[in-house]
Amino acid sequence: MDDALILKHANPVPRYTSYPTAPHFSEAVGPVDYQSWLGAIGPDEAISLYAHVPYCDRLCWFCACHTKQTLRYDPVATYLTGLHREIAEIGGRVSREAKVTALHFGGGSPTLVRPDDLIALKRAFTDHFTFAADCEISVEMDPNDLDEARHDALAGIGMTRASFGIQDFDPVVQKAINRIQTFEQTRDAIEASRVRGVHSVNCDVLYGLPYQSLQSLERTMEAVLSLDPDRVALFGYAHVPWMKTHQKMIPDESLPGIVERFAQMSRAAEMLAAAGYESIGIDHFAKPDDSLARASREGRLRRNFQGYTDDAAETLVGLGASAIGQFRQGYVQNMPATGEYLRHVENTGLAAVRGYRFTPDDTLRAKVIADVMCRFAFSFAEVEEAFPGLAGAVIEEARLFRARDVDGLTTIENGVFRLTERGRPFARSVAATFDAYLGNGRGRHSVAV
Structure with missing residues (x-):
């Protein structure tokens, strides 16, 4: 690497x-x-x-x-x-x-x-x-x-x-x-x-x-x-x-x-x-x-x-x-x-x-982050079914991340956002994409590797 x-x-x-x-x-x-x-x-x-x-x-x-x-x-x-x-x-x-x-x-x-x-x-x-x-x-x-x-x-x-x-x-x-x-x-x-x-x-x-x-x-x-x-x-x-x-x-x-x-x-x-x-x-x-x-x-x-x-x-x-x-x-x-x-x-x-x-948005993002951390992937169809009317924002964030991902950490295929083998060591960093609160200045954290 x-x-x-x-x-x-x-x-x-x-x-x-x-x-x-x-x-x-x-x-x-x-x-x-x-x-x-x-x-x-x-x-x-x-x-x-x-x-x-x-x-x-x-x-x-x-x-x-x-x-x-x-x-x-x-x-x-x-x-x-x-x-x-x-x-x-x-x-x-x-x-x-x-x-x-x-x-x-x-x-x-x-x-x-x-x-x-x-x-x-x-x-x-x-x-x-x-x-x-x-x-x-x-x-x-x-x-x-x-x-x-x-x-x-x-x-x-x-x-x-x-x-x-x-x-x-x-x-x-x-x-x-x-x-x-x-x-x-x-x-x-x-x-x-x-x-x-x-x-x-x-x-x-x-x-x-x-x-x-x-x-x-x-x-x-x-x-x-x-x-x-x-x-x-x-x-x-x-x-x-x-x-x-x-x-x-x-x-x-x-x-x-x-x-x-x-x-x-x-x-x-x-x-x-x-x-x-x-x-x-x-x-x-x-x-x-x-x-x-x-x-x-x-x-x-x-x-x-x-x-x-x-x-x-x-x-x-x-x-x-x-x-x-x-x-x-x-x-x-x-x-x-x-x-x-x-x-x-x-x-x-x-x-x-x-x-x-929890708010409904919290529950949605908690599922997406858990899927990234546990499965290294989440399905657009699954979140749309589970959270009708709410899932569009996180799906758009996933698409935007992939569009900017020049390092090949992720793919989107058949409606599934997935970390590549190259991206899996950085799952915490990818999961942070979907954290709506991370930028508000609360809490300091350890390095992601």
């Missing part, structure tokens, strides 16, 4: 795990809307639940999540009391006939929760929601937190998918990002999960990290492949020190440039393809028999705040500080600050403080 082409299409744009994106949320949507939207969930609906644990026993410099470091368990225990209260309140507002098809524990580090508390947390969910028999239960795992008792507790809550944050195994890179985690720790934790019945293991790997080179990333990828994960998420490090001040611990001069980032991404993708993994969207890879790969082949791939997913539920209920929920009507976000979150939950049982209500 020509360096000039990479630089041309690497401008900062959103990751499009939602549309409109979080910088456009406001207090115009709040607790009253949230209560209404929860009550509107039908008895025949599928629901996904996300539980956020915003604590870590160390703070990784690369992290852009809502989390805080604690070396004491008391704040975690207090927080869990609030989370139990929120679970009970929301469960009481949602029809017990609606089925939970997925439960994801994220963070922070959910695995720092003590075994008995983890079991009690899952019990709270099952006490207040109805779970489908085949519900997927996934947990973000930090091998540094794990011991036999925690592995047993994770098996006890029925974990089916374990997601291991690896980032990079190179000791120089690990020191620079404050994430010391040996290959042996990771290997042993994965084996312990599999022995206890976990059917799917995901590994997160980052490129674009400080002091990371093409050669060091190749060594990391070789080590990751030796672990035989079912899925690999290959993310570009998002350097956003204006938003996450601890990232200022990473010197700007230690970071690879845009062209080098692109080379790292391309080489890691080549190694995954050579090992038999199928490419899923812009940054996920899966074995051919994995459910994510099947969803991609069958056109069922979706994208939400956790990235690419095969979860078919239209409703995502977020619980915990900073958690975001997605409903047919719009998005809702809880109070990010843990102390304020606990105060809200103690007073009302809910902690929603901002959100976004």
Whole structure:
């Protein structure tokens, strides 16, 4: 790929795990809307639940999540009391006939929760929601937190998918990002999960990290492949020190440039393809028999705040500080600050403080952007049928983009706007064409490669 082409299409744009994106949320949507939207969930609906644990026993410099470091368990225990209260309140507002098809524990580090508390947390969910028999239960795992008792507790809550944050195994890179985690720790934790019945293991790997080179990333990828994960998420490090001040611990001069980032991404993708993994969207890879790969082949791939997913539920209920929920009507976000979150939950049982209500144009553009990100294409006929009288604007934008596309990133054939193989690495940039809010100055974003 020509360096000039990479630089041309690497401008900062959103990751499009939602549309409109979080910088456009406001207090115009709040607790009253949230209560209404929860009550509107039908008895025949599928629901996904996300539980956020915003604590870590160390703070990784690369992290852009809502989390805080604690070396004491008391704040975690207090927080869990609030989370139990929120679970009970929301469960009481949602029809017990609606089925939970997925439960994801994220963070922070959910695995720092003590075994008995983890079991009690899952019990709270099952006490207040109805779970489908085949519900997927996934947990973000930090091998540094794990011991036999925690592995047993994770098996006890029925974990089916374990997601291991690896980032990079190179000791120089690990020191620079404050994430010391040996290959042996990771290997042993994965084996312990599999022995206890976990059917799917995901590994997160980052490129674009400080002091990371093409050669060091190749060594990391070789080590990751030796672990035989079912899925690999290959993310570009998002350097956003204006938003996450601890990232200022990473010197700007230690970071690879845009062209080098692109080379790292391309080489890691080549190694995954050579090992038999199928490419899923812009940054996920899966074995051919994995459910994510099947969803991609069958056109069922979706994208939400956790990235690419095969979860078919239209409703995502977020619980915990900073958690975001997605409903047919719009998005809702809880109070990010843990102390304020606990105060809200103690007073009302809910902690929603901002959100976004969809307009018809938002829904149309969300579909087009999701199709570009998941299928690398969208059909003019499909959007005209789904959005009669509204689709003309985005179709015209697609035609205009193609007319100006001197780099061969896209085609339009038989009424389908499609990214070429040359254009797929720049899917975020192409998707931004259909973002009606991007130019209004709200939010700063990471580079697009």
